[in-house]
Amino acid sequence: MSEDSWAVAVDVQEATTPSIQCGFSKKVDRVRGPRTLRGDINGNILLEKKENGGGRKDEDKVDLAEQSLLNKLIRRSLVRNRNQVEVLQRDPTSPLYSVKTFEELRLKPELLRGVYNMGFNRPSRIQENALPMMLAQPPQNLIAQSQSGTGKTAAFSLAMLSHVNPANKWTQCLCIAPTYELALQIGQVIEQMGKFCPEVKLAYAIRGNRIERGKKLQEQIVIGTPGTVLDWCTKYKLIDPKKITMFVLDEADVMIATQGHRDQSIRIHRQLTNDCQMLLFSATFEDSVWRFAEQVVPDPNIIRLKREEETLDTIKQFYVLCKEKEDKFTALCNLYGSLTIAQAMIFCHTRKMAAWLCAHLIKEGHQVALLSGEMTVEQRASVIERFRNGKEKVLVTTNVCSRGIDVEQVSLVVNFDLPVDMDGNADNETYLHRIGRTGRFGRRGFAVNMVDSKHSMDIINQIEMHFNRRITKLDTSNLDEMEMLLS
Numbered sequence: 279m280s281e282d283s284w285a286v287a288v289d290v291q292e293a294t295t296p297s298i299q300c301g302f303s304k305k306v307d308r309v310r311g312p313r314t315l316r317g318d319i320n321g322n323i324l325l326e327k328k329e330n331g332g333g334r335k336d337e338d339k340v341d342l343a344e345q346s347l348l349n350k351l352i353r354r355s356l357v358r359n360r361n362q363v364e365v366l367q368r369d370p371t372s373p374l375y376s377v378k379t380f381e382e383l384r385l386k387p388e389l390l391r392g393v394y395n396m397g398f399n400r401p402s403r404i405q406e407n408a409l410p411m412m413l414a415q416p417p418q419n420l421i422a423q424s425q426s427g428t429g430k431t432a433a434f435s436l437a438m439l440s441h442v443n444p445a446n447k448w449t450q451c452l453c454i455a456p457t458y459e460l461a462l463q464i465g466q467v468i469e470q471m472g473k474f475c476p477e478v479k480l481a482y483a484i485r486g487n488r489i490e491r492g493k494k495l496q497e498q499i500v501i502g503t504p505g506t507v508l509d510w511c512t513k514y515k516l517i518d519p520k521k522i523t524m525f526v527l528d529e530a531d532v533m534i535a536t537q538g539h540r541d542q543s544i545r546i547h548r549q550l551t552n553d554c555q556m557l558l559f560s561a562t563f564e565d566s567v568w569r570f571a572e573q574v575v576p577d578p579n580i581i582r583l584k585r586e587e588e589t590l591d592t593i594k595q596f597y598v599l600c601k602e603k604e605d606k607f608t609a610l611c612n613l614y615g616s617l618t619i620a621q622a623m624i625f626c627h628t629r630k631m632a633a634w635l636c637a638h639l640i641k642e643g644h645q646v647a648l649l650s651g652e653m654t655v656e657q658r659a660s661v662i663e664r665f666r667n668g669k670e671k672v673l674v675t676t677n678v679c680s681r682g683i684d685v686e687q688v689s690l691v692v693n694f695d696l697p698v699d700m701d702g703n704a705d706n707e708t709y710l711h712r713i714g715r716t717g718r719f720g721r722r723g724f725a726v727n728m729v730d731s732k733h734s735m736d737i738i739n740q741i742e743m744h745f746n747r748r749i750t751k752l753d754t755s756n757l758d759e760m761e762m763l764l765s
């Protein structure tokens with residue numbers, strides 16, 4: 279990309295971002311950030327998810343940054359993962375340290391207090407290896423990949439807080455995140471963890487936070503979005519990049535999916551000295567992320583934690599033959615009436631269908647929650663929270679809205695519309711993702727697929743073959759058979 283084109287990209291992005299006033303170290307709403315913001319304000323390029331027929335008007339789109347924010351808002355604790363961490367050391371002959379307790383890290387007592395105060399008893403799986411590496415002397419560069427919710431943010435927040443010298447009143451740690459809201463989320467972790475380190479200050483380099491040109495920041499940690507951070511380093515000279523000794527790039531996969539951010543990140547990186555410690559985090563690691571990571575992090579140690587495989591082993595799968603949507607609706611009601619279901623999730627292909635179904639279920643007297651793409655991230659988080667707390671027993675959703683949601687008590691998943699890719703073939707990955715929500719942690723679950731055409735029957739056959747698991751026909755008008763099959 280030429281110099282001009284990235285600048286244009288930044289202008290476009292910033293133009294779509296509303297201006298927010300945010301002072302230094304200003305306390306923002308810890309849970310949700312500013313409430314008035316709409317979900318699409320990040321200026322991100324919306325990535326279209328593969329959907330049937332491609333790009334129908336009321337289909338939802340996946341925005342990676344929104345998704346990531348939603349995951350953060352609804353997460354209550356660490357994501358379980360029993361996989362082994364893979365560590366690739368830059369120097370394979372040097373000893374590999376891992377810690378089982380936070381004490382072993384020899385943190386400043388006030389920082390250790392902050393960690394315990396957050397309710398962390400011991401390092402998470404990725405933290406066991408990442409923390410000693412990030413805190414090692416001489417400093418080491420690190421690329422770390424693990425799925426969302428495994429403790430990356432907490433790890434680098436701790437590293438930054440431990441790294442700074444509070445007596446030095448200039449910026450020493452710089453952290454960039456893909457969007458304003460994600461930057462605030464990280465800032466909140468740092469503020470909470472650094473609660474007992476009052477002399478360590480944090481500033482947000484986000485749009486709308488206007489500082490006098492040429493004034494040097496005294497905050498030791500700056501966290502922000504690439505465009506504003508770049509401006510603060512180069513145009514306004516609020517930060518001396520030569521004095522930055524730790525650079526953190528979070529959510530690299532989301533970053534490179536956002537127009538302009540990749541180039542801005544590289545430009546920030548170029549301003550830093552060779553001695554600056556570089557840390558890069560990502561939830562996924564496709565080739566493009568890897569190429570980017572290599573550009574930003576020279577001579578890295580690499581830590582990877584594979585995602586725990588989803589399985590269909592504990593899930594009984596069925597299909598129901600129907601004619602049209604009214605017929606599917608009747609089948610659904612019969613099914614629901616004859617099962618003792620803790621909670622159910624129902625997937626529709628379009629927003630319109632989800633809204634239709636939701637309205638009909640409510641008419642039938644069901645307590646239903648609807649998750650749909652036109653909602654703000656905050657609204658979605660609150661719907662999921664209510665569902666989790668059992669306020670509604672049924673959640674109707676389009677596929678993209680529900681990625682990453684874990685509700686342990688879901689025992690029934692219904693594909694009101696089957697998952698298909700752009701060519702109209704079975705989308706096996708999405709199927710697994712949807713169905714994998716039930717039958718978790720050894721519990722039993724049911725998945726029911728509505729089949730309303732020869733084409734959807736073909737899809738069921740494709741799914742059966744792909745996973746090599748039987749999908750049994752279910753007659754929802756035959757209560758005895760249903761009871762037997764579903765027992």
Ligand SMILES: Nc1ncnc2c1ncn2[C@@H]1O[C@H](COP(=O)(O)OP(=O)(O)OP(=O)(O)O)[C@@H](O)[C@H]1O
Nearest residue numbers: 354355356398400401402426427428429430431432
């Ligand atoms: N060692 C720990 N012990 C207990 N809880 C932890 C620990 N580390 C992090 N957590 C909590 O686990 C959740 C996920 O952590 P964190 O946000 O750091 O993960 P992440 O990998 O950065 O995910 P994301 O990128 O989606 O934020 C948070 O609620 C956090 O407070």
